[in-house]
Amino acid sequence: MLAFVALLLVVVVGMSGAYWAYKKYRAKQRQEFRYEGTMMLKREGADAEALRESMSSDAVLERVINDYDLVNRWELADVDAAKARIREKFHVSVTGLEVRISYQDRDKELAQNLLTALVQSVYSKSQPQLPAAE
Numbered sequence: 001m002l003a004f005v006a007l008l009l010v011v012v013v014g015m016s017g018a019y020w021a022y023k024k025y026r027a028k029q030r031q032e033f034r035y036e037g038t039m040m041l042k043r044e045g046a047d048a049e050a051l052r053e054s055m056s057s058d059a060v061l062e063r064v065i066n067d068y069d070l071v072n073r074w075e076l077a078d079v080d081a082a083k084a085r086i087r088e089k090f091h092v093s094v095t096g097l098e099v100r101i102s103y104q105d106r107d108k109e110l111a112q113n114l115l116t117a118l119v120q121s122v123y124s125k126s127q128p129q130l131p132a133a134e
Contacts, residue, residue, distance in 0.1 A: 032089075035115045036102035041094070051099060051122070052092040060121040061086055064114060073110075090118065 054060075061083045065071060070082045091102045101119060105111035 032104045032106050033108040033111045034102055034104040035112045036100060037115065037119065039099045039101065039119070041097045041099060051094065052090070055092065055101075055118045055122055056083075056087050056090055058083070060118065063121075064117045067117065068110065068113065086114065 062079060064086070065079055065082045070076070070086075071079060074082060074085065076082050076085070086103075089104050091100075093100045101115065103111055103115040103118065105114065
């Protein structure tokens with residue numbers, strides 16, 4: 001009888017450990033990686049929403065969606081769904097001259113690449129376009 005109780009106790013403790021490991025594994029699958037960066041503005045008082053809108057304009061998002069084939073990667077219906085998903089996970093805040101920009105996704109490398117592409121879209125707009133050399 002004592003052996004049966006000891007065996008039952010070992011089974012219960014073992015199952016609780018397996019359940020804990022399973023919960024930890026499931027939480028890891030749903031984990032999202034956040035990439036964040038800061039930029040400095042030339043003048044104070046910039047509008048965070050205007051900066052966000054310039055980075056998440058339709059033209060910029062369509063280029064990023066096509067470059068990374070996000071519609072197929074995320075198994076979405078169309079480009080508009082991919083735009084909505086990017087806009088949902090993209091955050092911009094302005095404090096004085098400092099701009100904090102972040103993006104999060106389950107794919108670590110994709111999150112970093114998307115944030116870089118969105119930030120570079122602002123730099124490419126601010127740089128004057130030089131005529132092509134003939």
